[in-house]
Amino acid sequence: MGLLQGATELFPISSLGHAVLVPSLLHWSFKQSDPSFVPFLVLLHLGTASALLVLYRRQWVEIIRGFFTAAIRGEMRNDSERLAMLLLVGTIPAAVLGVYLEIRIKALFASPSQAAGFLIANGFLMLGFEVLRRRAERRVALTSESRVDQEAHFASAERISFRAAAVVGACQALAFLPGISRSGVTIGGGLLAGLRHEEAARFSFLLATPVILGAGIVEVPQLFSSGVPLAEYLGAAVLSGLAAYASARFLLRYFRSGRLDPYGWYCIVAGLASLALLHFGW
Amino acid sequence: MKSGPVAVGLGILGVVCIVLAVLYAIGALQLFTSGPGNHYKHAILLIVLAVASFVAANFARPKTAT
Numbered sequence: 001m002g003l004l005q006g007a008t009e010l011f012p013i014s015s016l017g018h019a020v021l022v023p024s025l026l027h028w029s030f031k032q033s034d035p036s037f038v039p040f041l042v043l044l045h046l047g048t049a050s051a052l053l054v055l056y057r058r059q060w061v062e063i064i065r066g067f068f069t070a071a072i073r074g075e076m077r078n079d080s081e082r083l084a085m086l087l088l089v090g091t092i093p094a095a096v097l098g099v100y101l102e103i104r105i106k107a108l109f110a111s112p113s114q115a116a117g118f119l120i121a122n123g124f125l126m127l128g129f130e131v132l133r134r135r136a137e138r139r140v141a142l143t144s145e146s147r148v149d150q151e152a153h154f155a156s157a158e159r160i161s162f163r164a165a166a167v168v169g170a171c172q173a174l175a176f177l178p179g180i181s182r183s184g185v186t187i188g189g190g191l192l193a194g195l196r197h198e199e200a201a202r203f204s205f206l207l208a209t210p211v212i213l214g215a216g217i218v219e220v221p222q223l224f225s226s227g228v229p230l231a232e233y234l235g236a237a238v239l240s241g242l243a244a245y246a247s248a249r250f251l252l253r254y255f256r257s258g259r260l261d262p263y264g265w266y267c268i269v270a271g272l273a274s275l276a277l278l279h280f281g282w
Numbered sequence: 283m284k285s286g287p288v289a290v291g292l293g294i295l296g297v298v299c300i301v302l303a304v305l306y307a308i309g310a311l312q313l314f315t316s317g318p319g320n321h322y323k324h325a326i327l328l329i330v331l332a333v334a335s336f337v338a339a340n341f342a343r344p345k346t347a348t
Contacts, residue, residue: 074340088334099327100314214330218323 001028002236005044006051006243010205010251012184012263013270014122015048016041017115020178021274024112042212042219043233047240049212052205055248059206063087079158083206089162090169090207095214097173113278118179119271125180126264129188133259136194147257154196157203164193168203172211179271181263182208188260197255205248289342296335303328 004022009015019041022028053060059080066080067088076082137150160168168189175182183204190200223230305311307325315321 071337071340074343074345085337088337092331092334095327095330099323214326218326 001040002044002047002239003243005041005236006048006240007247009045009048009240009244010183010208010247012122012126012181012187012260013267014115014119014175014179014181014184015045016175017119017122017179017181017271019044020115021112021119021270025274025277039219039222040233040236042216043223043237044240045212046216046220047237047242048244049209049216051241051244051248052209052212055245056206056209059083060209063206083158086158086160086162086165086203087206087210090165090172090203091210093166093170094172094211097170098176098211098215101173101176113275115178116271116274116278118177119267119274120179122180122184123264123267123269123271125188126184126260126267129191130260130264133191151196151198151257155194155199157190157195157199157206160190160193160195160203164189168193169207172207181267184260184263187255191260197258197260198252201251201255284344285342286344289339289344292335292339292342296332296339299328299332299335303332 001019001023005015005019008018062080063084066078066082067084070076070081070085076085140153168186171185171189172182174180174185183201186204186207187197187200190203191197193200195203223233302311303325306315306321306328309318309320311321311324312318315324
């Protein structure tokens with residue numbers, strides 16, 4: 001589960017959807033309705049967040065320093081300060097929606113068929129984002145250039161508008177639905193806001209860290225009171241972190257010229273196959 | 283947007299968020315919660331919102347020339 005979560009968390013294919021679907025399909029002994037299931041997933045997410053903190057350690061130092069400097073001064077004077085404020089604006093919608101919709105969302109976690117349905121929807125979302133992106137590329141006549149040259153015409157994460165950051169942040173809340181990928185919708189939102197694929201992925205990964213850490217802070221204490229095998233769960237979190245680190249490195253390289261389409265098609269096929277297997281009582 | 287009234291409004295919003303955070307933390311407020319009890323998750327969120335409001339208020343505050 002740790003490797004699965006870590007490997008799927010940063011790919012735009014919904015780790016939560018896979019965490020609900022795969023144990024059901026493989027008949028693992030996880031009970032998704034168990035009270036420790038969500039805190040366990042959050043612990044795995046903390047492994048992922050740790051990997052992102054390690055990957056972006058220098059940037060986070062700059063961002064935190066930039067946040068306090070700009071907050072006290074009441075003015076942004078460099079990219080780190082702007083990025084810090086963009087991340088604050090992007091984090092708030094997901095945090096508000098997460099806290100106030102939590103109970104309704106948790107009720108959905110127990111249903112693998114709903115997760116499969118959302119996974120299919122996620123696939124169509126990814127394809128839709130790329131359709132809109134190709135349209136934007138055609139508008140600025142980039143069709144004849146190489147992918148790397150095309151990408152160079154789009155912006156870096158620091159240049160996204162505050163309104164777009166808030167919308168991308170709100171998109172994160174969709175990922176509380178198992179099957180909808182947080183990184184997928186935020187990368188897609190970043191693309192619509194005019195970011196390069198690699199920069200949209202970077203903004204998505206940076207935006208994920210405070211939300212995942214925040215969720216961990218409030219959920220993990222439940223693990224200590226539910227009599228769960230904590231050592232095994234912590235081992236899974238470490239594996240999750242290692243897999244996430246490797247995934248992030250791969251994705252940042254991939255998105256220099258790659259698109260979301262392969263992941264969209266994967267989600268549609270995986271969702272349909274899961275629905276079929278669940279329907280026929282696999 | 284630099285505006286004194288906007289800055290004051292955001293400052294007041296921040297104070298309201300802190301008051302609500304305290305009420306959630308001590309269990310006196312049950313709005314949008316799963317039931318009675320202390321709601322630290324809601325309290326933490328409101329503290330974050332309060333910080334964001336104060337930061338936004340500082341950004342909105344007209345700066346005096348030095």
